[in-house]
Amino acid sequence: MADQKIHLATLTNNIKTCISIVLDYNGTQYNTWSTLFQLHCRIDLVIDHIIPKVVNEKEKAPKTSDKDLWQRLDDIVRQWIYNTISNDLLNSIIDPDGKAIDAWNRLKNFFLNNKSARALHLDAQFTNTKLDQFEGVKPYCSHLKSLADSLRNVGDPISDNRMALQLLKVLTEDYRPFWTSYGI
Structure with a gap:
């Protein structure tokens, strides 16, 4: 052998x-x-x-x-x-x-391929993602992070400020102090 x-x-x-x-x-x-x-x-x-x-x-x-x-x-x-x-x-x-x-x-x-079309699709998902689609804040944040990473990878990065605004706009009244920090 x-x-x-x-x-x-x-x-x-x-x-x-x-x-x-x-x-x-x-x-x-x-x-x-x-x-x-x-x-x-x-x-x-x-x-x-x-x-x-x-x-x-x-x-x-x-x-x-x-x-x-x-x-x-x-x-x-x-x-x-x-x-x-x-x-x-x-x-x-x-x-x-x-x-x-x-x-x-x-x-x-x-x-x-088709980075522009992909970026448009991902941006729409990012913008329209709502907290009530998830079982809590952590899965919601993870999903937004994943979308932001995908947008970065097709040449359309999400700014830290836009990410923070997207995260804050879905929070309940309990988080109102955070809203005023960002002018919401």
Whole structure:
């Protein structure tokens, strides 16, 4: 029996323990999901399956010594992508003959293209989010923070002042002293 090396990526039994976010069409978690996914791929030495190395023009593209291993690792990364997104997104990007980089780029394009339209949609969500849609102030604040992060990531950041005003405008009479500080 030949001496086979075990690759780190083959040891991940459940990607959801490493990336607990499920990316969905709403996309408010895209940047967080993307960051966690890239971090996991770097740790498991498979980042080049979603972000290819830049090769100097004078150098030849690096050749993989074991094409079967490369294909297996690519399938593992593609499976990680598929297992960390919603069924609706999965149905939109799945390709039985695709590669991990294809799935990665489809998601990236979906969430980062049309930044203006995405910013308008996210801004409307931010502006129209109400406290009574949530089970308390903490989930409300978390949702606003997520929307603000998504807006920043499409090039339309929310100022600290606007965030504070959005948070304060939904508070009850018990919080009236905070209102006068902001001129509400």
